[in-house]
Amino acid sequence: MPLMLYNTLTRRKEPFAPIGETVKLYTCGPTVYHYAHIGNLRTYLFEDILVRTLRYDGFSVRHVMNITDVGHLTSDADEGEDKMEKGAAREGKSVWDVARFYTDAFKDDIRRLNIGEPDIWCKATDHIPEQIAQIETLERRGLTYAIGDGVYFDTAKVDDYGKLARLDIEKLKAGARVEVASGKRNPADFALWKLSPTDGAKRQMEWDSPWGTGFPGWHIECSAMSMKYLGEHFDIHCGGIDHIPVHHTNEIAQAEGATGRKPWVNVWMHGEFLVIDKGKMAKSGDNFLTLQALVDKGYAPLVYRYLCLTAHYRQQLGFSWEAMESARSSYESLRNKIVDLKGKSGIGGERSEAKAHEDAFARAIDDDLSTPKALAALWDLLRDDAIAPAQRVALAQRFDEVLGLGIARFGEDEIPAQIAALAREREQARARKDWKRSDALRDEIRERGYLVEDRDGGGYAVRKA
Numbered sequence: 090m091p092l093m094l095y096n097t098l099t100r101r102k103e104p105f106a107p108i109g110e111t112v113k114l115y116t117c118g119p120t121v122y123h124y125a126h127i128g129n130l131r132t133y134l135f136e137d138i139l140v141r142t143l144r145y146d147g148f149s150v151r152h153v154m155n156i157t158d159v160g161h162l163t164s165d166a167d168e169g170e171d172k173m174e175k176g177a178a179r180e181g182k183s184v185w186d187v188a189r190f191y192t193d194a195f196k197d198d199i200r201r202l203n204i205g206e207p208d209i210w211c212k213a214t215d216h217i218p219e220q221i222a223q224i225e226t227l228e229r230r231g232l233t234y235a236i237g238d239g240v241y242f243d244t245a246k247v248d249d250y251g252k253l254a255r256l257d258i259e260k261l262k263a264g265a266r267v268e269v270a271s272g273k274r275n276p277a278d279f280a281l282w283k284l285s286p287t288d289g290a291k292r293q294m295e296w297d298s299p300w301g302t303g304f305p306g307w308h309i310e311c312s313a314m315s316m317k318y319l320g321e322h323f324d325i326h327c328g329g330i331d332h333i334p335v336h337h338t339n340e341i342a343q344a345e346g347a348t349g350r351k352p353w354v355n356v357w358m359h360g361e362f363l364v365i366d367k368g369k370m371a372k373s374g375d376n377f378l379t380l381q382a383l384v385d386k387g388y389a390p391l392v393y394r395y396l397c398l399t400a401h402y403r404q405q406l407g408f409s410w411e412a413m414e415s416a417r418s419s420y421e422s423l424r425n426k427i428v429d430l431k432g433k434s435g436i437g438g439e440r441s442e443a444k445a446h447e448d449a450f451a452r453a454i455d456d457d458l459s460t461p462k463a464l465a466a467l468w469d470l471l472r473d474d475a476i477a478p479a480q481r482v483a484l485a486q487r488f489d490e491v492l493g494l495g496i497a498r499f500g501e502d503e504i505p506a507q508i509a510a511l512a513r514e515r516e517q518a519r520a521r522k523d524w525k526r527s528d529a530l531r532d533e534i535r536e537r538g539y540l541v542e543d544r545d546g547g548g549y550a551v552r553k554a
């Protein structure tokens with residue numbers, strides 16, 4: 090079966106066929122004025138599964154992700170406060186320091202979630218000339234107009250504007266008639282270049298341009314940078330579903346406008362929202378959840394990854410502490426199962442049986458990245474006693490090239506030898522009913538950042554505190 094991917098542009102699952110030898114992929118990156126919310130991180134997890142699946146299926150991939158570090162406005166409608174300047178004011182830092190700090194924080198989050206880095210990171214502020222050049226091209230093609238506060242894209246000049254979101258332009262016009270007072274020709278028109286306010290206040294991020302000192306609109310960075318690194322026609326472009334009606338719609342208008350209406354991206358893919366269960370979450374006062382907030386509650390980052398894999402990326406995923414608890418329990422069972430199998434010897438079954446599991450996994454993941462089915466295939470394999478333990482572990486590690494749950498490391502090098510030795514010593518103390526010694530050892534282990542827990546029915550487990 091070929092890899093099937095759901096294309097937002099056609100609203101269908103389609104067999105994936107790359108344009109050239111290397112799959113060219115662009116994913117919209119973070120705006121670095123604050124920490125990433127776990128809902129944003131869910132989108133990066135889905136994109137990571139996509140990249141891993143492509144590579145698992147034998148494609149080579151060139152993955153580009155941007156960092157939005159230019160001050161943009163808080164709303165998609167080119168209005169409101171500047172996010173970067175707001176972040177800087179909040180923290181008493183320069184916008185450049187804020188951008189650097191949250192870029193590092195973002196990279197740390199994705200590393201902890203075992204999300205692979207893109208082949209190319211590109212920062213919006215490093216590509217101002219490219220953005221200006223694209224706006225000039227659009228200007229030459231007669232697709233722009235200037236008003237008091239900047240240069241805008243004239244969406245009425247493009248026949249298929251809104252094709253990705255299937256926007257009803259007539260309805261949009263009727264609904265927005267009252268609000269189009271800013272001088273824009275059409276409600277959907279958007280800023281390509283905003284002039285700095287003439288209030289005399291010096292902005293920390295502004296650049297000279299043929300239209301005056303100011304800064305680029307949000308959408309132009311993604312079309313300019315993706316075309317620089319991936320060319321005028323490439324394979325896949327991803328983001329969250331909230332990008333469909335405005336950001337990606339406008340990226341298409343700009344990119345195809347700049348190339349003279351040539352098709353730009355073949356496949357558009359979008360990740361659904363993470364829905365925070367407000368009723369359940371309100372009590373704990375968590376309205377802006379970061380990965381660190383989960384870690385502070387005692388969850389390993391990969392437990393969140395496991396939770397995200399239990400839902401298909403095009404389905405909403407409900408987040409609650411109960412859901413996290415359930416994901417932790419499954420993740421721990423997975424770890425225990427792998428550690429158990431690693432300690433067992435046994436003779437393998439038929440090759441064909443292992444092959445059946447491998448096929449089931451490939452079918453799942455090739456069905457538009459169905460991670461719930463892929464997890465089920467993993468569990469079916471692990472429980473199949475007809476296959477030798479070592480073979481099951483080896484195959485599980487192969488599946489983990491896609492799942493990214495850290496299976497290879499289960500039971501190995503996770504607990505420092507010194508801690509493991511203390512835990513063994515404590516177990517021996519317990520065996521001879523020397524409770525004072527065993528309690529002292531438990532405290533020592535805790536002081537070193539680990540917890541030792543006794544299991545029902547005997548045995549113990551050590552984990553990071």
Ligand SMILES: [Zn+2]
Pocket residue numbers: 116117118311336
């Ligand atoms: Zn983008």
